[in-house]
Every structure is written in structure tokens, then in C-alpha cells.
Amino acid sequence: MASSAAPNKHTWQLSAILTGHQGDVKAVIAPTDSTVVSVSRDKTARTWKRQSTNTFSEERIFLGHSNYVNSVAFIGASEANPNGLIVTGGSDKKINVWDPEDASQPIYTLTGHSDNVCSLYADTDGHIVSGSWDKTAKIWRNWQCVYTLEGHTQAIWGVLELEHEVIVTASADKTIGMWKDGKKIKTVTGHEDCVRSLALLPGIGFVSCGNDGAVIVWSNNGDPLQALDGHTSFVYSLATLPTGEIFSSGEDRTVRVWQNGECTQTIIHPCVSVWCVATLPNGDIVSGGSDGFVRIFTRTAERVADAATLKAYDEENAAASIPANQVGDIKKDDLPGPEALEQPGRKDQDVKMVRVGNVVEAHMWSSAEQAWSKIGEVVDAVGQNRKQLYNGIEYDHVFDIDVGEGVPALKLPFNVTENPYTAAQNFLDKYELPQGYLDQVADFITKNARAVSQGEFASAGDPFTGGSRYTPGQSSSSGGSMGSYNPWGNDTPKTQAQPAVKRIVPQLTNVPFRDANLPAILKKILQLNTELASSGVALNDSELTQLDALIKFLSSPPKQPMPQPQFVSLLLKIFNTWPEANRFPALDLLRLLALYSQSPAETPDLLKTLLAATRTHETSLMLVARLVVNFCETELGKVVAVQDLEGTLEVMEDDAVWQSTNKNLKLAVATVYMSYSTLLLKRHDDDALAIQYVGVLTKILEKERDQQVQYRLLVALGNLIFGHESARESAAIFGVKEMLQSAVLSRATSEKIATSAVANEIVKLL
Structure with missing residues (x-):
């Protein structure tokens, strides 16, 4: 795992954290040492450029998909395409092909799949192989489909091209298919559950992984050579290096490094699902997680992150929860105390459980560092039953929601480490159901699903601080439908006709923006503050202490609004003195403060000032729009919002807002209109x-x-x-x-x- 100790040739350490995605990062690829491409459930693809040995910055956001983006590939530079090409696939059934230097629109859009495009592979000649939940793979040449590979009985989650134009497919039907010239030449068996990913292993063959927790090495002919055992849950993704090293990532919070059949290192992540892993040409590795972060790890000393970043990362890992079913049966009373950590581990990555009061801590031994590192706290697992499969994805629960007589029940999938309000909001958004039912649906989820973490659901995040909107941590736990639920009546299962849906208009309640990932916001401000250290506008020690106090206040807000003018002054200093591109975390904290303090509303001309300064900057304007909505949560805030109504709406009706492709901006502005309509x-x-x-x-x-x-x-x-x-x-x-x-x-x-x-x-x- 990443640590602050000096690296050696065997130890991978954190190099950089790339923040910006609003949802799970589902796939990553690194065409060069200085470029990373990532795709996410936030419907975007993003490119990242290296700024120094251990920092990257977001370069471009590609917005051509209308739903989750789940797969990515890269076609190398050619005479026709000197920048190379990025290929992305998503739940909207499309494959988009992009010039990396132009995010305005795809060069090509390939259509033909009838469901989510969840896997992509591209060769140096520009040939593309795609795999889909529609149970087919397709081979594309010159942007046309030349073969459709049919034969699997479930979704195709992984695709690969071996030598001599042999295509390999990995399927949820537990098999691997080998194809040539559009025809299946072999069916490979060996996995006991869905096969999720494939990777080339030069000079040997290929590697596969799956929901059975297995990583298997195969020859080019599809003969099994070796099984690698170590993961404790689903394995989602694979990558390799010319050294013969294999990297696997999965649902157990880890990327594991394998060489010569042995796991040589386990890289712990502070998120439940590590969806993807890839390698850089320089030998570094990059991962993407359910927390929305892209992380790069290295074993080259000059590329290791600074000590403060390493320390913060270790603390994040130590604070994470580990489901008990990932570490076996535990009898708390039989566990030793922390004194057991005075003895060295038996081998590298040895995991030891110790009891500290009523808490069970998990620690991992590092032979390189000759030290134990806390990797999390073990919490009760929900059970050992299989998950439920919904739309090709495993969930802890799939609820039936009745919406009316003669209308089929709608499915609400839920994982126990999600925030129930976030899951409920996603459900309302998907089916365009009335916002007024958010509390009822969330309450139903809370009553019928048990959390994996210590009695709490995961916290939601904010899309512009690097945090994740939701964390679908899919720990192995009990699935099952809880019957059907009617949010417009009571929450008992229904088998008879349901009452009519209640009237939507008028809506009298405000819909505030409460979600926030406060640690991520704080981390972003501290990062930006460090970058501004020599500029003369960085926060001093006293102001940093005040910032910590603000985060604590927002973490445990009062039931009634209370004055906090010092926090407003601090945030306005950042807004007024920092570069425009660096203001957004301060605006984010200001919109949260408006929920729990009247001080923002008491600040003269605050909305007018912020609107005038942000109307040409989409991200900042979006956050100011959210601030306006949150003003409407306090009585004084409502008065000020009405006083500034005409000026605010003048900005909001600007054509530039509604011609934007930024959905978050438009959604925030639409909510401003809705909030003002309740006041009017x-x-x-x-x-x-x-x-x-x-x-x-x-x-x-x-x-x-x-x-x-x-x-x-x-x-x-x-x-x-x-x-x-x-x-x-x-x-x-x-x-x-x-x-x-x-x-x-x-x-x-x-x-x-x-x-x-x-x-x-x-x-x-x-």
C-alpha cells in the first residue's frame, strides 16, 4: 500500500491523485507517460496532462455521451490522425471516436449495439473491438462494423485481440470465446462465475479475471497455465507490463501486483470498488475507483507524491471500513490487543486483526518497510448470499416500486454502502418522478436495507471537488427484493391496484443542494493553497485553522441557523483574491454554509457580487445558482433572494446558460427557477x-x-x-x-x- 516511506524497486507508492470526475471512474488508459484518459458514470471522458513529476491537471472534458461512459481505448498516431484517437463506449449504446485535442464533438459515432458498450480494444491499425450487454462483440474497420460475434448467452464484459487477428471475449456466461474471421473457434472454460476482463501477457498469452475472485493465465491457444489466488471479492480489471507483472483490481479495495505466480504487493484504496487499472509506458500504474478519483502509483523515487499527500492518503485508507465477509469469520473476544503489532508479520502483506476497545482494526505487514499499517476497521457484513443482478450489474438489493394501477413496478437497485438519499434521487431522475417523493423513497430504503459500515450510509459528494456523487460499494452481501413499494401511499408491499399519484403542482417545498464531500473540498483548498504559496494570497496559519473550524461546523451543523460571519469573510477572501479558476471550492463551502447560517444572507450585496463575477464561468455560476437555492432554506435568505430576484433571473435566462452542454449548470439554474416559483x-x-x-x-x-x-x-x-x-x-x-x-x-x-x-x-x- 502507499506509504510515506522511501520507495524501493519492489514497493509501489502513490504518485498523484486526479480529481474532477463526478461519479465512478469505470475505465482508464495511458497513451503516454504524460497523458491519462479516464471515463466515468458522470457521462464524461477526461484527459489529464502531467504538470510535474507527481502532478497532473485536467486538460479536456469530452461530453458526447448521454449516459454512463464505461469503456475507453486509444488508437495511436498516424498520418491521418497525428494526435491519435480516443475511443469511448457507454450506456447510451454508442461508440464515440475523438481527436484528443478537440473535445467539442466526436469525429465519428459508431452505432449498432443495442445495449451498454462496456468494453473496448483498439489496435495500432485503427481496428476496434467492442463488447456489449447485448451479448455480442463487434469488429470495426474504417468506422464500419465488419463482423458481429454472436454466441455468448450473457453480456460481454471484456474484449481483446491476440496475434493473427484472433479475438478473445469474456462473458457473464462464465466462458471465454476465441474468434477468427467472425466465427468462434474455441470456447474456454475455467471461471466459476462471470468473466469481467482480459489483458495481453506478451510472450505467454492472456490473463482473465472474474466475479469468482480468480485471476487466470492462459496460453495463446486458450490452455490454462496458472491461477492467481488472493482477491477476496469480484475482480474487475487487468493490466500487464513487459516485465511480466500482472495488475488486477477489484471489489476488495485493492490493486494487486503479481509476478511469477505470487502476489508481490497489495495496494489498498480508500474506496470499495477499484473498477479499473492500466499501465503507463514508464511502468507506473493508474487506477479508477467508485469514489470518483483517478490515482497513479509509481516505484520511481522522483515520481512519488510529497509527504503530506502520502500521509493524507494513508489516513484515508486507515479510516475506511472493511466488510467482515472479506476477512472471514471473526470472534471479537478472541482477538489480541494492539500489543500483537509489536511482533513482525510472517510474510509480506500478512493481515492481522486486533481489538482496540470495541473496534476491530485490520493491519497489513510491509516487508519493505518492516512495519504494520492500518488498512481499515472491520464491520459486520450483511450476509453471505449472492447479489442480485440488475441490468448486468450486481446489487445488494433490487426493490420493486409500484407507481400506479396497470403500470409495471419500477426497479430500484441499491448497494448498502450508498447514501439512501442519493440512490433515491438517482431513481427519481431516471424515471422522471416527482421530486416531492425523495424523502419517502429514501425512508423506504433506510428501513429495508442494512448498512455495511458502522450503522451509517456513505456520504454523498460534490462533483466539482473531486468527490463522488455516490459510492455503489458492492460488498458481497444479501440480495433480494423486499417486495414492492408505493411511494405515494405507504411503504408496505402492494399486490392490488395503487391509489392515483398525488398532484405535483403546486410544489411548495424548496429542493436544496445538501450533498458534499467535505474532506475532498478541504483537500482541494489545501492543494490550491500550496500552489499559491508564493503568490501572496495564500491562506495563513490562522486562516487555515479557521478553515478547519468551518469544516467541523459543516460536518455537524446545528438544527437552527446561527451566525458565522467569520466563515463568510474567510470564503470571500478566497473568492476575491484567488485566481478565477481556483475559486470554486470556496463557493461550494459558501453554498453549504447558507443552509446552516444566516451570515451569507446578512452579507450586503453578496448574490449580486457573486453573480456579476461568475456569469461567464460555468462551474462558478453553477455553484452560485446552488447558493441561491440554498438561500431559500432560511427565512432571512428567502427575503434576500426575493430582493435580488430580478437581477438573479436576468443572469439565469442568458442564452449562454441554455446553450451550454453542462447539465449541472442547467440543473442548478432550473432549480433556481423552481425555488423562486415557490416564493412567488x-x-x-x-x-x-x-x-x-x-x-x-x-x-x-x-x-x-x-x-x-x-x-x-x-x-x-x-x-x-x-x-x-x-x-x-x-x-x-x-x-x-x-x-x-x-x-x-x-x-x-x-x-x-x-x-x-x-x-x-x-x-x-x-
């Missing part, structure tokens, strides 16, 4: 303003196609029409009914229940 419901003297914004919302809705953004805009429009007679009368002038028919109702599908429902309610109001 109680202010019947603002008819002129209500009429004005019926026109603005109608214009925006004519073009906006994102369902979640559209839903919140529709609720805002519905509130205005419900609460103001003059707004209803003006709807005919603005063509609201015609807009709803063409932009919403004519495009209705079974997955757009809520947008259709609120549109129909508005039509009835008219």
Missing part, C-alpha cells in the same frame, strides 16, 4: 414578474431536452400558472399549451412519467 406562490402582488417568467420558461422549454432539467422547469412554470391568474391568462399569448404538446407530451415515453404528468397538470390548469 405566496406573493400575489408580483403578477408582472410571474407573467414575464412564464414567457421566459416557455422559451427555454421549447428547446431543452434533458428530462431532469425539463422537469424542474415545468414545476416552476406550473407553480406560476397555479398561483397567478394573470400568468394563466398570459399562457395563451406565449403558446404554453402548444409548447407542452410539442416539446413534452408528443415525446412522452414510459421512462418520462413525471414530465408528462406535470405537463398534463399544467394543461388542465389552462
Whole structure:
């Protein structure tokens, strides 16, 4: 594992942490020593450039997919494509091909798969092999599909090309297929569960891994040569080096290093799922995790991270929870105390459990460092039953949610280390269900699922601090449907017809932005502060102490808002003196502070100042929009928000906002409209303003196609029409009914229940 000790030729240590993704990092690749490409459930691909021996910065964000991006490959430079090409595949069934220097749009989009494209391979000639949940693999040449490989009975999770144009496929049907010229030439068996990934092993053959926890080495002919045993849960990804070393990553928080059949190092991660691992040409390795971080590890001294970063990383690992079913049966009373750590381990990576009070700690022995390192605290596992498979992914629970008579139950998948509110929000977003049911769905999850960590669910994060929006940690635990649940009635299973869905409009409650990964925000500010050390604007020791106090305040906020003007002053110093690109963590903390303190609202002209300074910077404007929404959580904040309403909405209706491809920005602004509409419901003297914004919302809705953004805009429009007679009368002038028919109702599908429902309610109001 990474540690602050000096590296040697056998020890991999943390080199860099790449922060920016908003969701799980599902695949990574490193075309050069200085370039990393990552893809994520946040629907983006990103490129990262080396800035120094142990730092990378985000270079470009590629936004061409409409759903999770799950796979990536790279085609080397050629005369036709001197920059090489990035290839990405996603849940939207598409394969996009990009110029690495141009993120504006894909050069090519390859269509043909009927489900998630979860694996990609590209050779030096530009040939692409893709694998999909549709049970097929496809071979693409000159951007056309030349072969479709059919024969597997389940999803294809891994693809590879061996010598002599032999294609290898790994499938959830527990088999490996070998193909030539579009025809299967061999079926390879040996895994006891789904096969997840493949990697070339030069001079020998290839390697496979799977849900059975096994890593198996095969010859080029598909003959088994060696099984590598060590992982304690699913193994998701593989990579190799010319040295013959094999790297595997999985659900047990680790990347494992193998050589000559032995595990030579276990690199612990502070996230449950290490989805992917790849190698750099210089011999370093890169991983992607369920916490949204990309991490690079090295055994070259000059590329090791600084001591502070190593210490923070070790502390993150030590604070993590380990499910008991990953370490076997434990009798707490029989465990030794911490004095047992005075004895050296029997071998490298030996794991020892010790009892410290009522807590069971896991420690790992490092032969290189001759020391034990705490790798986490062991918590009770949920059980030993298999997970449930939903859409090709394993979950601890898959709940049935009834939405009404004659409508099939909707599936809500859930892992016990997720935040139940995040899972509930994802469910509402997917099926476009009313936001008002968030608490009911989350409460149902909480009552029917047991957490792996010590009585708590994982904390949610913020997309612009490097944290993750959700952490689908899939520890082996009990699955099973808990029956069906109707969020519009009670939470007992239903078998008879359900009552009608309650009315959406008017929505009287605000929908604040509460999610935050405070450790990640703090870490980002400290990183930026270090980079600004010689600039004269860095925080001093006293201000850093105040920053720690702010994080503690937000970690355990009071039940009633309380004054905290010193925190506002600190954050405004960062905002006013730091470079524009570095302001966002301060804005993020300010929007959180507004939930629990009236001090932001008491600051004169705060919203006006922030809006004027951020209207041309998408990330900062998004965070200011979230701040406006959170203002509406306190009584004084509501007063100030209404006072600044016209100026705020003038910025929010700017064409640049609605022409942006940044969904987070548009969703935040749509929520501002929704928040203001709830305030205007109680202010019947603002008819002129209500009429004005019926026109603005109608214009925006004519073009906006994102369902979640559209839903919140529709609720805002519905509130205005419900609460103001003059707004209803003006709807005919603005063509609201015609807009709803063409932009919403004519495009209705079974997955757009809520947008259709609120549109129909508005039509009835008219």
C-alpha cells in the first residue's frame, strides 16, 4: 500500500491523485507517460496532462455521451490522425471516436449495439473491438462494423485481440470465446462465475479475471497455465507490463501486483470498488475507483507524491471500513490487543486483526518497510448470499416500486454502502418522478436495507471537488427484493391496484443542494493553497485553522441557523483574491454554509457580487445558482433572494446558460427557477414578474431536452400558472399549451412519467 516511506524497486507508492470526475471512474488508459484518459458514470471522458513529476491537471472534458461512459481505448498516431484517437463506449449504446485535442464533438459515432458498450480494444491499425450487454462483440474497420460475434448467452464484459487477428471475449456466461474471421473457434472454460476482463501477457498469452475472485493465465491457444489466488471479492480489471507483472483490481479495495505466480504487493484504496487499472509506458500504474478519483502509483523515487499527500492518503485508507465477509469469520473476544503489532508479520502483506476497545482494526505487514499499517476497521457484513443482478450489474438489493394501477413496478437497485438519499434521487431522475417523493423513497430504503459500515450510509459528494456523487460499494452481501413499494401511499408491499399519484403542482417545498464531500473540498483548498504559496494570497496559519473550524461546523451543523460571519469573510477572501479558476471550492463551502447560517444572507450585496463575477464561468455560476437555492432554506435568505430576484433571473435566462452542454449548470439554474416559483406562490402582488417568467420558461422549454432539467422547469412554470391568474391568462399569448404538446407530451415515453404528468397538470390548469 502507499506509504510515506522511501520507495524501493519492489514497493509501489502513490504518485498523484486526479480529481474532477463526478461519479465512478469505470475505465482508464495511458497513451503516454504524460497523458491519462479516464471515463466515468458522470457521462464524461477526461484527459489529464502531467504538470510535474507527481502532478497532473485536467486538460479536456469530452461530453458526447448521454449516459454512463464505461469503456475507453486509444488508437495511436498516424498520418491521418497525428494526435491519435480516443475511443469511448457507454450506456447510451454508442461508440464515440475523438481527436484528443478537440473535445467539442466526436469525429465519428459508431452505432449498432443495442445495449451498454462496456468494453473496448483498439489496435495500432485503427481496428476496434467492442463488447456489449447485448451479448455480442463487434469488429470495426474504417468506422464500419465488419463482423458481429454472436454466441455468448450473457453480456460481454471484456474484449481483446491476440496475434493473427484472433479475438478473445469474456462473458457473464462464465466462458471465454476465441474468434477468427467472425466465427468462434474455441470456447474456454475455467471461471466459476462471470468473466469481467482480459489483458495481453506478451510472450505467454492472456490473463482473465472474474466475479469468482480468480485471476487466470492462459496460453495463446486458450490452455490454462496458472491461477492467481488472493482477491477476496469480484475482480474487475487487468493490466500487464513487459516485465511480466500482472495488475488486477477489484471489489476488495485493492490493486494487486503479481509476478511469477505470487502476489508481490497489495495496494489498498480508500474506496470499495477499484473498477479499473492500466499501465503507463514508464511502468507506473493508474487506477479508477467508485469514489470518483483517478490515482497513479509509481516505484520511481522522483515520481512519488510529497509527504503530506502520502500521509493524507494513508489516513484515508486507515479510516475506511472493511466488510467482515472479506476477512472471514471473526470472534471479537478472541482477538489480541494492539500489543500483537509489536511482533513482525510472517510474510509480506500478512493481515492481522486486533481489538482496540470495541473496534476491530485490520493491519497489513510491509516487508519493505518492516512495519504494520492500518488498512481499515472491520464491520459486520450483511450476509453471505449472492447479489442480485440488475441490468448486468450486481446489487445488494433490487426493490420493486409500484407507481400506479396497470403500470409495471419500477426497479430500484441499491448497494448498502450508498447514501439512501442519493440512490433515491438517482431513481427519481431516471424515471422522471416527482421530486416531492425523495424523502419517502429514501425512508423506504433506510428501513429495508442494512448498512455495511458502522450503522451509517456513505456520504454523498460534490462533483466539482473531486468527490463522488455516490459510492455503489458492492460488498458481497444479501440480495433480494423486499417486495414492492408505493411511494405515494405507504411503504408496505402492494399486490392490488395503487391509489392515483398525488398532484405535483403546486410544489411548495424548496429542493436544496445538501450533498458534499467535505474532506475532498478541504483537500482541494489545501492543494490550491500550496500552489499559491508564493503568490501572496495564500491562506495563513490562522486562516487555515479557521478553515478547519468551518469544516467541523459543516460536518455537524446545528438544527437552527446561527451566525458565522467569520466563515463568510474567510470564503470571500478566497473568492476575491484567488485566481478565477481556483475559486470554486470556496463557493461550494459558501453554498453549504447558507443552509446552516444566516451570515451569507446578512452579507450586503453578496448574490449580486457573486453573480456579476461568475456569469461567464460555468462551474462558478453553477455553484452560485446552488447558493441561491440554498438561500431559500432560511427565512432571512428567502427575503434576500426575493430582493435580488430580478437581477438573479436576468443572469439565469442568458442564452449562454441554455446553450451550454453542462447539465449541472442547467440543473442548478432550473432549480433556481423552481425555488423562486415557490416564493412567488405566496406573493400575489408580483403578477408582472410571474407573467414575464412564464414567457421566459416557455422559451427555454421549447428547446431543452434533458428530462431532469425539463422537469424542474415545468414545476416552476406550473407553480406560476397555479398561483397567478394573470400568468394563466398570459399562457395563451406565449403558446404554453402548444409548447407542452410539442416539446413534452408528443415525446412522452414510459421512462418520462413525471414530465408528462406535470405537463398534463399544467394543461388542465389552462
